[in-house]
Amino acid sequence: xxxxxxxxxxxxxxxxxxxxxxxxxxxxxxxxxxxxxxxxxxxxxxxxxxxxxxxxxxxxxxxxxxxxxxxxxxxxxxxxxxxxxxxxxxxxxxxxxxxxxxxxxxxxxxxxxxxxxxxxxxxxxxxxxxxxxxxxxxxxxxxxxxxxxxxxxxxxxxxxxxxxxxxxxxxxxxxxxxxxxxxxxxxxxxxxxxxxxxxxxxxxxxxxxxxxxxxxxxxxxxxxxxxxxxxxxxxxxxxxxxxxxxxxxxxxxxxxxxxxxxxxxxxxxxxxxxxxxxxxxxxxxxxxxxxxxxxxxxxxxxxxxxxxxxxxxxxxxxxxxxxxxxxxxxxxxxxxxxxxxxxxxxxxxxxxxxxxxxxxxxxxxxxxxxxxxxxxxxxxxxxxxxxxxxxxxxxxxxxxxxxxxxxxxxxxxxxxxxxxxxxxxxxxxxxxxxxxxxxxxxxxxxxxxxxxxxxxxxxxxxxxxxxxxxxxxxxxxxxxxxxxxxxxxxxxxxxxxxxxxxxx
Amino acid sequence: xxxxxxxxxxxxxxxxxxxxxxxxxxxxxxxxxxxxxxxxxxxxxxxxxxxxxxxxxxxxxxxxxxxxxxxxxxxxxxxxxxxxxxxxxxxxxxxxxxxxxxxxxxxxxxxxxxxxxxxxxxxxxxxxxxxxxxxxxxxxxxxxxxxxxxxxxxxxxxxxxxxxxxxxxxxxxxxxxxxxxxxxxxxxxxxxxxxxxxxxxxxxxxxxxxxxxxxxxxxxxxxxxxxxxxxxxxxxxxxxxxxxxxxxxxxxxxxxxxxxxxxxxxxxxxxxxxxxxxxxxxxxxxxxxxxxxxxxxxxxxxxxxxxxxxxxxxxxxxxxxxxxxxxxxxxxxxxxxxxxxxxxxxxxxxxxxxxxxxxxxxxxxxxxxxxxxxxxxxxxxxxxxxxxxxxxxxxxxxxxxxxxxxxxxxxxxxxxxxxxxxxxxxxx
Numbered sequence: 011x012x013x014x015x016x017x018x019x020x021x022x023x024x025x026x027x028x029x030x031x032x033x034x035x036x037x038x039x040x041x042x043x044x045x046x047x048x049x050x051x052x053x054x055x056x057x058x059x060x061x062x063x064x065x066x067x068x069x070x071x072x073x074x075x076x077x078x079x080x081x082x083x084x085x086x087x088x089x090x091x092x093x094x095x096x097x098x099x100x101x102x103x104x105x106x107x108x109x110x111x112x113x114x115x116x117x118x119x120x121x122x123x124x125x126x127x128x129x130x131x132x133x134x135x136x137x138x139x140x141x142x143x144x145x146x147x148x149x150x151x152x153x154x155x156x157x158x159x160x161x162x163x164x165x166x167x168x169x170x171x172x173x174x175x176x177x178x179x180x181x182x183x184x185x186x187x188x189x190x191x192x193x194x195x196x197x198x199x200x201x202x203x204x205x206x207x208x209x210x211x212x213x214x215x216x217x218x219x220x221x222x223x224x225x226x227x228x229x230x231x232x233x234x235x236x237x238x239x240x241x242x243x244x245x246x247x248x249x250x251x252x253x254x255x256x257x258x259x260x261x262x263x264x265x266x267x268x269x270x271x272x273x274x275x276x277x278x279x280x281x282x283x284x285x286x287x288x289x290x291x292x293x294x295x296x297x298x299x300x301x302x303x304x305x306x307x308x309x310x311x312x313x314x315x316x317x318x319x320x321x322x323x324x325x326x327x328x329x330x331x332x333x334x335x336x337x338x339x340x341x342x343x344x345x346x347x348x349x350x351x352x353x354x355x356x357x358x359x360x361x362x363x364x365x366x367x368x369x370x371x372x373x374x375x376x377x378x379x380x381x382x383x384x385x386x387x388x389x390x391x392x393x394x395x396x397x398x399x400x401x402x403x404x405x406x407x408x409x410x411x412x413x414x415x416x417x418x419x420x421x422x423x424x425x426x427x428x429x430x431x432x433x434x435x436x437x438x439x440x441x442x443x444x445x446x447x448x449x450x451x452x453x454x455x456x457x458x459x460x461x462x463x464x465x466x467x468x469x470x471x472x473x474x475x476x477x478x479x480x481x482x483x484x485x486x487x488x489x490x491x492x493x494x495x496x497x498x499x500x501x502x503x504x505x506x507x508x509x510x511x512x513x514x
Numbered sequence: 515x516x517x518x519x520x521x522x523x524x525x526x527x528x529x530x531x532x533x534x535x536x537x538x539x540x541x542x543x544x545x546x547x548x549x550x551x552x553x554x555x556x557x558x559x560x561x562x563x564x565x566x567x568x569x570x571x572x573x574x575x576x577x578x579x580x581x582x583x584x585x586x587x588x589x590x591x592x593x594x595x596x597x598x599x600x601x602x603x604x605x606x607x608x609x610x611x612x613x614x615x616x617x618x619x620x621x622x623x624x625x626x627x628x629x630x631x632x633x634x635x636x637x638x639x640x641x642x643x644x645x646x647x648x649x650x651x652x653x654x655x656x657x658x659x660x661x662x663x664x665x666x667x668x669x670x671x672x673x674x675x676x677x678x679x680x681x682x683x684x685x686x687x688x689x690x691x692x693x694x695x696x697x698x699x700x701x702x703x704x705x706x707x708x709x710x711x712x713x714x715x716x717x718x719x720x721x722x723x724x725x726x727x728x729x730x731x732x733x734x735x736x737x738x739x740x741x742x743x744x745x746x747x748x749x750x751x752x753x754x755x756x757x758x759x760x761x762x763x764x765x766x767x768x769x770x771x772x773x774x775x776x777x778x779x780x781x782x783x784x785x786x787x788x789x790x791x792x793x794x795x796x797x798x799x800x801x802x803x804x805x806x807x808x809x810x811x812x813x814x815x816x817x818x819x820x821x822x823x824x825x826x827x828x829x830x831x832x833x834x835x836x837x838x839x840x841x842x843x844x845x846x847x848x849x850x851x852x853x854x855x856x857x858x859x860x861x862x863x864x865x866x867x868x869x870x871x872x873x874x875x876x877x878x879x880x881x882x883x884x885x886x887x888x889x890x891x892x893x894x895x896x897x898x899x900x901x902x903x904x905x906x907x908x909x910x911x912x913x914x915x916x917x918x919x920x921x922x923x924x925x926x927x928x929x930x931x932x933x934x935x936x937x938x939x940x941x942x
Binding site for chain 1 (some may be wrong): 801802809814816821822823824
């Protein structure tokens, strides 16, 4: 099926999310939609899928203009979508999820669950998936959940399949498998729209590439283009893709973690006796697929976890059992993985956000009163120093873009004397320009002699910044390896395998 | 109960207990109850025999009365209770869960022991105790079913009490006007649906906090019915507030089965309707397309939307059906034993129904069992005060709530609400 989008425009109030976007996807073609977070890719796909109505423009399938009042119409027309955040119901089985909205029924609306099971098995067999129709979604690994999404779309005879950032949650191996599946789908005549901001993947799989920036198409490209060319198109200026840094000059071990165990209230073990150390002037990268204990590790370091056993020593002082306040006072800086939930108060001004970690006393509070003049001077300086694009220090954090919000968090954490920096997903959902800036700040922090713990699910980021890499899998350390370890080896380790020669 | 409904395992039956705290709860509660029962004997030993009457005067086959000496029986039962507790503690120490049958056996034993003690020198009318429990539980069951439906679709319904009360009022007034209990029942269901409609309008269409709307509706219904009662019904009680009531209809054959017959099958049509409603709601929720969609909408409305299900329309229709069901519960107050409406006559039963929803884990059958438990405890306090128990009457009034708390705290494990319960759905 040939899909054509003609002059799609979508506005949210004064914001133009999609500005006269046109693109064509031929039958049996993988067409990549490349753009930064917030460029308007997802909005465009939501228009295509009937979740939003376009203000202008039309959707044409095989030459016939269509109007979609809702996702039901889009599906009926043969458009399927594999969502970035899976649209699966965790407490339902695979078969129930696949049949939902498209149920075959018997007497009085009685569900024909056997038919749904059969459909799951049939499609699984066709693509070599190993999916149990009676498994509960919440018990399945994300890679399998994604296959359920694919099965769901195919069970409705989708002939145009949209993959929205499908690799964000996958291991490198799972990503390779997904690409194989996409090629197989393409062979069978399905048209595929592949949305991504990852240059490597786009070049590996796409037949054609359309680049979107600030809601408009800025160019078409072919997979033979170089990373630098694509990145420049995507960002609108030449971009430094590699991080320049001098070799580390590690000193003595500053952070020493021994037999750290973290459990939750129900007794489930999230970190299982892990031990590692970080020297001054060194970045330890923590790699792993999301949800393998990284969140618990960073929170345990800060004192945010309730059930912690083992020892965390910073410069010889025990941190386990201390309050968060005392841990911060010991010189720990923390860039949390979810800046909107944990990093900022969105309704506070930038100035207020910049003093959040020092709200109890010096230098911003004297006799229980905030020293406004001093705070304003400090905040204005930091906005300039950290290149935060905002109207002023009285703007609220919620008004900023993701990249600028993150720069506010980084500014706050780095503008005091640190003994340790814990950076969890510091560039998630951040534009390329801000990524460059934040990476430079992390390296500068290291060079000033501060040990850095960097958690990231982006292997490229880990490889670019780390001096050593620790791989976490199901709460255990699979190994701590040098920064120049090949991607493939790291990928295997992220899937829980310990290659020869690697010591845990 | 009616035919046992085979339903797929509800959401979280098999969550393994990894922490000790969850699993330890059962033996601790069993131990505490054992101690309480043994304290009864130790502190206030009672002389005389206890008689359990298992038959009514009209039974075809009359079961003999069972008479046991009070103190020795209670002592024996305390020993058995202690054994159950030890067994449970043993299982938990081996890392296993306390099985449900053990808890059930324990509960029956503990209740028998308590009755042996409380009714020493008197006779316990077992049939009346159980049959009355069901009659008392009817509005709770209907209310809880309505609550389960609404919450499974993602709308928290605090207004169950308002639905019951408005249903009771409508049943009394329209039943009298039409001169038929069926007319009253229909009016009650419509009244429940009307409250549901108002709740849905604010909660679904205007995203108002569902708990607040629910509470406000309850207060509104109390005010409205009291006003109308004072201004209209009280002026003309014969013409507006003396509805005809449903008679008991014994079911042939089934009604003659010893114990079960008189308890379950010599009831009013409303009780039979309740059996049907429990079955119908459970079947519809787990076995039909409609139920699958309702549950999807309550768990993950966005996912439902992306497969073409109209989220808010589904919520509206489910809430209306839930309102019809809850309203039918209200009819029980005015169309059965005392056929007339009184101010605030539900006495907060809707909140108990809401509690039944939660410790029935949002499952129609379990919520029904929870409501029956509460009905039993309420009736027990009544029966015991009639046969003259040594327990102070104030304590007897507490009994239903104490039993409920023990059941919730001790015997219901981890429960999880539908994920989108109480959250209005906005597109985009």
